[in-house]
Amino acid sequence: MQYQTSLTRGQPDDEAVKLLQYYEHMAIEYDPRGYCVSTSEGKDSRVVGHLMRRAGVRHYYLHNITGIDPPELIYFQRRNFRAYEDAGHLTYDVMYDKSMWTLMLERGVPPMRQMRYCCLSLKERYVPEQGRAIMAMGVRKSESAGRAKKRDELEIVANGRKGKNIIMPWDDDENRRTFEACQKFAERRVNPIAYWTTADVWAYSEDVHLEQCQLYQEGFRRLGCIGCPNASRREREMQFARWPKFREAYLRALQRMIAARTDKGLPLYPHHRSAEDWFAWWIEDRTQETADEDQIALEGW
Incomplete structure (x- = not known):
């Protein structure tokens, strides 16, 4: 070997x-x-x-x-x-x-x-x-x-x-x-x-x-959870193209999340008013690498 x-x-x-x-x-x-x-x-x-x-x-x-x-x-x-x-x-x-x-x-x-x-x-x-x-x-x-x-x-x-x-x-x-x-x-x-x-x-x-x-053998380098933030944008796009129902499930969850934030009077990220906006922001490599942890934690609950 x-x-x-x-x-x-x-x-x-x-x-x-x-x-x-x-x-x-x-x-x-x-x-x-x-x-x-x-x-x-x-x-x-x-x-x-x-x-x-x-x-x-x-x-x-x-x-x-x-x-x-x-x-x-x-x-x-x-x-x-x-x-x-x-x-x-x-x-x-x-x-x-x-x-x-x-x-x-x-x-x-x-x-x-x-x-x-x-x-x-x-x-x-x-x-x-x-x-x-x-x-x-x-x-x-x-x-x-x-x-x-x-x-x-x-x-x-x-x-x-x-x-x-x-x-x-x-x-x-x-x-x-x-x-x-x-x-x-x-x-x-x-x-x-x-x-x-x-x-x-x-x-x-x-x-x-x-x-x-x-x-x-079909091009996937890692087999973690679908949508895992540790994966690159390319890998997650491959995942969501292969299993589109999971993309739909994430969008539904994001929409419920937005509604809950609105009900609680919590801010939304600028220009991220819809589930699609949040999803596009979320799968970006730059977002995953540079998002401020304290800011995210502060705006969660």
Whole structure:
């Protein structure tokens, strides 16, 4: 396998397997089901699941239903979960508490890169199905500047879901001990492909013949929620062209949001009096990159 990563400890897949095997005893101690693989069945979480099976460690799968994932990805995820169940693994599909449309109405603003309340509510919230399990995720540092600074192979959320996220490299003995001995009720996470590049993910998938969702072969580079503010304008335009009903759903939510702001006497952005105006403003890359977080928060509720 020829990977592009700068890791020098060994092949990144071997290192990921070693990481998972090293902490399996702790994973089982915290939850007899083993690791909880938080998966959308996109390319990164698919690789994490394969590494789990290859490592032979105990684990189960958890999928958060967002209501705004691509339909093809949903069908792919359901098929994969049936295969995992046939192989003896537990799987959980967890429904959201509040839909994206309800969240937009409650917040008074659409989700932005600087204010991704949708992630916290739809994908990153604690759910009873995860118990106290060590969470395994397909987070990669190369995906964004923020993740490069704030994510690593071992992580601790020190004081509950909203507490400080402590990151620690896998190859530091002191950090390993901290990871093992940290607060009893802190959430632990392992990100076995944290240092992989996108090229690594695709090379590994090809080498082990790991099937990935068909949408990647149709020009989609990432398969997050439809309309995700982290995606570029080009990517979101591709999404809304492919799934126009979601564009209509966002417009309806924006219209309800505008009506609620008007009823509460809150200002509208200049020249953004209609749902179409807000939508056009919202999908612009410049809007996502330069919108003032304090201003957005102030004008929400």
